[in-house]
Amino acid sequence: MKSGCDLNEVEVLEPLLQRGGKTNGRILATCVGFLADSYDLFTIDLVVLILQLQYGEELISTGAKSLMVSTMLAGVVAGQLFFGLLADWLGRKWAFVCTAGLTVLSALACSMCYDSGLHGHLGLPLQLALCRFLLGLGVGGEYPLSATVSAEAVGDASGRGQIMTLVLSMQGLGMLLASLLAMFLVTVGLSLEATWRLLLAFGSFPSAIAFCLRWHLSESEAFERCKSAEVLCERSHSQKVVTTLASCWPLLAGTSSAWLLMNMFTYSLGSFKSSIFETAQSSAADEVFQQALFAALTSSFAIMGFLVGFQLIRHMSRYQMQLYGFLALSVVFMVVSVCMEFWPKPSPTSQLIVLGLVFFGLNSGPNLTTYILPAEIFPTCVRATCHGISAASGKIGAFLGTAAFPLVQRYYGMTAVYAACGLAAALGVLVTYFLTPRQVLELETLDKEPL
Template sequence: MALDVLDALDSARTQWYHITTIVIAGMGFFTDAYDLFCISTVSKLLGRLYYYDPSTGKPGKLPHTVNNAVVGVALVGTLTGQLVFGWLGDKLGRKKVYGVTLIIMVFCAICSGLSFGSSTQSVIGTLCFFRFWLGFGIGGDYPLSATIMSEYANKKTRGTFIAAVFAMQGVGIVFAGLVSLILSKIFLDSCEKVGTFQEEHLFSTQPQGDYLWRIVLMIGAVPALLTYYWRMKMPETGRYTAIIEGNAQQAAADMGRVLDLEIQAQHDKLSQFKAANSYPLLSKEFLRRHGVHLIGTTTTWFLLDIAFYSQNLTQKDIFPAMGLIKKDVEMNALREVFETSRAMFVIALLGTFPGYWFTVFFIEKMGRFMIQLIGFFMMSAFMLIIGVKYDYLKLHGSLFAVLYGLTFFFANFGPNSTTFVLPAELFPTRVRSTCHALSAAAGKAGAIVGAFGVQNYTLDGNQDKIRKAMIFMAFTNILGFFFTFCVVETKGRSLEEISGEDGGGNNTQGSTGVVGMTQITTGTHREYSM
């Protein structure tokens, strides 16, 4: 049992609307990554600006609790936003709430940079307030972007398209380092030109540093703002309109317009389709069909993000051990931002960024399952080597940097990408956004463990603690390797076939049945291929 509109989507050749959807959804993820990770480039600067005590003769540092709040509050907001907007995406429609997330992100990115107050506590408090709501908007982008892309894509390249949307996260991370690098260099050259750095302490750089971190945070609003109009122009996905709203005629018209086809509405078949798939999320039937899959998607994302966010948020503390940057007492505040941003940019460009696009190119050849297994295994292996041989690697900075970069590469050519793709494919249409949100929220719970646990443990730069943290993250990754066996391969199959919505039963055995093509009326019979 299949609907013409769904078969048309599954069999359509790659067209311009696929590309525009990737760009529109991808720019959201570009913004998400920039906003979440740019704080790593300026968090030490905030300590120098607002927690400097001249009597110590040392650079100021954020207290552990304050650092955790500044870095981690956006993750808490993201988790909350994922759950709220994921549920709303199934109840109100993907498109109706898609624009709201963008508005929140733009507004709060600007306000984060305008954080105000007459005291250190009020400035930091305001910053944390707006970064929570920034994270709330970012959270909504996860389930909505993944679900929209999966429901628009054809079955032959669906994984590639979803992975391409997520790969924009890699571009955002690179851009976060690049923007901080360029701006800090501009301020640095300007100050050195007028001789501002005759003294090395914070008070000589405070005016420039205060401008720097605010501009870095506010720039995150720009890419989101540029795509708002196009996000609002997108039609609702045909799957939501037909299967959840029950409007086969509107679904056929919307998808026929973007596919440049005439598609039959099939009201009678739609009634049969909905009747066969009426079980809710909290039901024994859902548990029987998809309970193991939901365990798999939530646990693997949770375990992956413990390591992934710990890596990204603590790299500023690991760079000195690699010899990539000097110790903070050896340079002024702007110089520290410049060197931290440069190291972050290099690691992201050579390790993080390629991993995302390897997934894009190979996901339909190797499959999601195999890429995730390999990624978890290789991450675990490299982190274990770093942890066990940490003292040796400190003396060989180049080798340390290569091994560290490889952990990022296999995170992204691995579970960081596939944990985003799989929840958008495994679950039925009426709960797809909610299930993706639950999986993503589990991931952000892992990120919070990384931000408030692992990062706090290594914040003082203690070498023994960093070594133990790497071994701990190797352990979480090997657990992710084993929990991957709770999910099934999804490549080459329609969403309805994967979820069992086509009447073929569930997919717990990873079957690869074939959905028969129904006729699409275009004046003459037409077949569709890539």
């Protein structure tokens, strides 16, 4: 077999061309769904800003903002665990269809919430929190399913890495799409209320396309082989899962802890961009436009990181990309923390550059590998389950980061925030060194000889 360094672009994509429309359909359905997933996750920052400008601090207080953000993260965690288990038990196809359908309905429900005048039981923040929780269930299910479906669609390790990078790159496009749409709606002169409702409702559009595409997909061949093997061996699915997890727990500890540490600083910085970049605009519309512009620029850095990662994954192992990526991020955070001791009030432009570099480094390294590895190093019978557990750990890290970020910034400043992020990245280096495998096997081989 040729190594990744010996393959040119045509050879890497050759397995896809040979398989034809079936594989291409799976990848398209996965990419569109993950685009919607990213859009729904990252649009809430702009929506919360608009709601605060429209209704004021009395209704959209700090507690209300935290509630709307954290409930969706809780839904994402539940969705990752539930749909990961469901995909390994009933199959990839129908679990994939369910996540898209749930995302469509929940995104529309979010856009229909209204201010009832009640600050307690059924007020606007609580309505949005409940709808965002349901949306989080669908979005969370996309993580293990998109990774599992795309990994099982391509047998070759080199081609699989690039295809999964393509899927994850929809994360950057989703962030950019949310920002550009907000800028467009403000520019054409729509009211604040119409803007936030359309921003939330638009997330249902790509999810509806994904739903239609997935309805016509066939079941994964790897899953069907796994189910046939269970029947021949006369073993229940639960017995096989328990046995497999018992032997794979060190790998699961590695993928889960690495994802948790990465998301602690990814979401704490990314989801609260508007609190980092404080601007004084002449109107509410100008402020929304400015914050959307900042988000669009940082998303561009993220997309460039994905493009670099798309090339690196052909020439470097997953282990190397994750190890060196965490190390580089740790150095960046620590340097920025030290610099802010002497420059306590940097300009928005300098903070934009720092945040852009962070997104660039993440998406050319740890953000890719923490998503790809759980779909490559676990057997088919627990692939989606283990990916769901790993991803859920990541969202727990995101919850911890977004909960702690405002408090650390308020009492200790951004210097302490960047120092804490550097420490988390340094711990990621240690986790990668001790708990991440140095190589990946072909998926069929993995079912016979687990790492």
